[in-house]
Amino acid sequence: MKQKLKKTYRKLYRHFGPQGWWPARTPFEVMVGAILTQNTSWQNVERAIANLKKARMLSWRRMLRLSDAALARLIRPAGYYNVKARRLKNFLRFLEARYSGDLRQMKKTGTRELRQELLRVNGIGQETADSILLYALQKPVFVIDAYTRRWMVRHRLAAPQLLYEDLQRMFMEGLSPDTALFNEYHALIVRLGKEYCRKTRERCAICPLRDEKH
DNA sequence: CACCAGGCAAGTA
């Protein structure tokens, strides 16, 4: 298992190269993006973030002062805008109350404890919490998403009914706790998922790694 | 037209 995970990583990296995740300029932007991208294409998230930047609202203090309706209008392209406006505010209120909006202070908190805190925020689930921990705060936490789950099942490395924490444990027990590795590995799986033939959900002649098992 | 995208929470059984 360990060897297979490492070998697969090297194979993916050779094929695709570094993915440059997370595509954001600041840790705060990563956190906002992590909430906006819930079940939503990244392209739409980029439009929403561009709107926030143009309105100079990519700041927890200013965003918090917007009405829910005003925030929802700005993030409209990301979809689920009413839900996500509330979720963003829930997170920002947590940030202010618990860390005075200071991400450096947040980063000093133990990973396990911080994860529990994030999960208590309504609107932040396991994937969003782990994305924030890994990509915004550089904590060695492996992110599991829909692509990762499909990929594991397809490889018969995991049964479909396994839970998020089961899949996460497989990666984290099979690999050394290396932030850069976890960052790149998850990004590569997503990249492969995007390339994978969507219609057939099978091996496909035009897909990369077509001579391998996807 | 249908289907999908870097989920989550609330309701139901």
Added chain:
DNA sequence: TACTTGCATGGT
């Protein structure tokens, strides 16, 4: 615990 539903835009 396991399943279902609502949330919504923009691309293919």
